[in-house]
Amino acid sequence: MPWLRKLVGALVVLGGVGAAAGWVLSAPVRLDSKAVARLGPGDAARGKRIFYAGGCTSCHAKPGSQGEARLQLVGGLELKTPFGTFIPPNISQDPTDGIGAWSVEDLANAMLKGVSPSGEHFYPAFPYTSYARMKPEDIADLYAFLKTLPAAAGKAPGNSLAFPFNIRRGIGLWKLLYLSDQPVIALSADTPDPVTAGRYLVEGPGHCGECHTPRDPAGGTRRGEWLAGAVAAEGSGVVPNITSGDGGIGDWSQADIANYLETGFTPDFDSVGGAMVDVQRNIAELRPEDRAAIAAYLKAVPPHANGYPARQNTAN
Amino acid sequence: MRKLVIAISMLALAASAAFADPVADRQAQMKERGKIVGSLSKIVKGEQPYDAASVLEQLQALQANAEKFDVDALFPAGSDKGDTTASPKIWQDMAGFKAAEDKYLADVKAAVAAAPADVDSLKTQFGAIASNCGTCHQAYRVKKG
Numbered sequence: 001m002p003w004l005r006k007l008v009g010a011l012v013v014l015g016g017v018g019a020a021a022g023w024v025l026s027a028p029v030r031l032d033s034k035a036v037a038r039l040g041p042g043d044a045a046r047g048k049r050i051f052y053a054g055g056c057t058s059c060h061a062k063p064g065s066q067g068e069a070r071l072q073l074v075g076g077l078e079l080k081t082p083f084g085t086f087i088p089p090n091i092s093q094d095p096t097d098g099i100g101a102w103s104v105e106d107l108a109n110a111m112l113k114g115v116s117p118s119g120e121h122f123y124p125a126f127p128y129t130s131y132a133r134m135k136p137e138d139i140a141d142l143y144a145f146l147k148t149l150p151a152a153a154g155k156a157p158g159n160s161l162a163f164p165f166n167i168r169r170g171i172g173l174w175k176l177l178y179l180s181d182q183p184v185i186a187l188s189a190d191t192p193d194p195v196t197a198g199r200y201l202v203e204g205p206g207h208c209g210e211c212h213t214p215r216d217p218a219g220g221t222r223r224g225e226w227l228a229g230a231v232a233a234e235g236s237g238v239v240p241n242i243t244s245g246d247g248g249i250g251d252w253s254q255a256d257i258a259n260y261l262e263t264g265f266t267p268d269f270d271s272v273g274g275a276m277v278d279v280q281r282n283i284a285e286l287r288p289e290d291r292a293a294i295a296a297y298l299k300a301v302p303p304h305a306n307g308y309p310a311r312q313n314t315a316n
Numbered sequence: 317m318r319k320l321v322i323a324i325s326m327l328a329l330a331a332s333a334a335f336a337d338p339v340a341d342r343q344a345q346m347k348e349r350g351k352i353v354g355s356l357s358k359i360v361k362g363e364q365p366y367d368a369a370s371v372l373e374q375l376q377a378l379q380a381n382a383e384k385f386d387v388d389a390l391f392p393a394g395s396d397k398g399d400t401t402a403s404p405k406i407w408q409d410m411a412g413f414k415a416a417e418d419k420y421l422a423d424v425k426a427a428v429a430a431a432p433a434d435v436d437s438l439k440t441q442f443g444a445i446a447s448n449c450g451t452c453h454q455a456y457r458v459k460k461g
Contacts, residue, residue: 232459235458236404236458237401237458237459237460238459238460239459240459263357263446264446264449264450265353265354265357265446265449268350268354269350269351269353269354269357270350271350271446271449271450271453272449272450272453272454273450273453273454273457273459274453274454274457274458274459275454277450277451277453277454278454280450281450
């Protein structure tokens, strides 16, 4: 049956072409030379602000750390998600267990491109999908600040993920869909400065959208429901809607939002809770004008109704 | 007669079971707590003038509120169901939850004992008290839709 042999042959060739195309498309892409040139020497004092805006310590400190211990970035927190359990690694200055041997370019490739020094994809549980919008200069400042933090020995255990999520190379295809350095919310040229500054903090280092925006089945954020709140990726419960839409924070003033980020109290004196506690404590370390900018931006984003289903009535 | 007594006591039991609503009770007590913290916070921020006597009164109200917060009565087994944002962790780690409440009460008592005379000393006491809110809600509360 020569036609069958031909068909099989064609399929093998097609499959080979597909696999080759997939392999090429999924290749890790590093920073271009223009971005690398912008890194510059970096300034640790400025980098401290970026460190707290980025919330590095929320995931990379040993779970439950308080005070100075939060600067020991040994990793080890367990993020239990539908894709499996992600464990943030040691990013302290330890040269073997941490990232003490990384160059500033290594850090920039990790944060802006999601690529490790050895050329592998990172999983987007590390929110480089947001960090990709950061300025290379800010990465250089962050690098300088990280250099001032202690080295802490100890390797965190690896992720435990189910097939097919355990194939790192596949993330290359995912990145084609979801990794972009462009802003989510387009702003007109006459937008006031604080709104633009707030957009940078929220969409970039602050990576607010990673938890506050619902995700599609492939795990990408739904840009059309930006910051509308979401079912928590980790644990039970929901992450609140922080737009001015139905169920959101439309009745909070700009000052209310800034005050919440500074003190942890809502306008009616309920307190911050859950994973937001660490976030709020980090944002409290920023400058007052940074919190005002975040508030200005949140007031400017398009309103959406809640990005999570209404509560099931479990009352008995 | 005996039957009547039994009937009445059964009725009373049923009624108390129907009226006891630990979820509503604990929410009301938390609301009261938040209200006092809110008014103290206005003084800390300088939005309200400092009056040492009124500050002490409010700190004492906070202590009374914390002292009547009976964890066993307010968080009985099974009250993780229904219209509540209490995390199941409370019942998995009752000792830790009680320790958090005890630390809060100790910080409030310390503030009452210090009887802050000016806004700066209140700031210190208030900061210590307020840090308990987030720490406890971080572990023991779950936001629901």
